[in-house]
Amino acid sequence: MRSNIDGKRLVDRIRKYYKADDFQVSDDGLSVGKDFYGLNKIKRVEVRQLGWRENAVNIVSLALVLSAATWAFVPQFGLIALALTFVIGFSCWRKYELRAEFIGTDETGDHWVAIARGCTKEEYSVFKEVERTMRNQV
Template sequence: MSDQDNKQGLQAIRFRRPYSAEDFQITASELLVRKEAYPLRKMKQVALKQLGYKDHAIRAFCLALVLSAATWAFVPVFGIFVFLGCLPLALMTAKKYELRAEFRSSDDSGDQWVPLVRCRTEEEYEQLKLLHAALVIKLSN
């Protein structure tokens, strides 16, 4: 079995399709990522971030807390088991790289950082680097 076959099998187990260059398109007015559209006029800046252990731990804890809250409310005995079960699931779905954009607020809530794309592999990260560079150029105009 080749290395490419192993990678495809691993992606099928993770229930995800890796990002490719065809998944990203920058038009005159918006950024298209697969089926999502983000307006460029509302973006202030973009950032490409490599997520660390602290980011993963915070995400896992918050996700487990939110998912187990209903169990604690209605069946408190099982709340801790749901919480402990959600922690490894959240860590298994963690991504290594993230492209995020700061969007201008339309109300008084302030500007918000929104993750646009999260990925795991170096190949996807290279695509994000190219997208990030293109977006920085587009937003500076």
């Protein structure tokens, strides 16, 4: 039981949990920490619940890209890199995502960008509140 509590404390130190204070909505745009997103570029904002499929795609993509680079330059460590990147990928597992659709400035068109990702119900409620506020402004 003790090791589980110590593991949670370690994760809490490494992972940053979003709070309502981390988001500042103004007439000009949305600030998330040090990042600023202008309202004139945002088309829509939504909160998504991420399932196992979205997370699995992220994990496999990360593992393949990082291990392929290792196999290209140091082949003897390729399998170790693949296993390690799977572990890293699972540590990046998220349940909720606040994302915005940005108006395309070139021929590529509009695109969605993840602004913040979280795991807890508290973060989900913060994301929903930001979404409600942004819908009134966009």
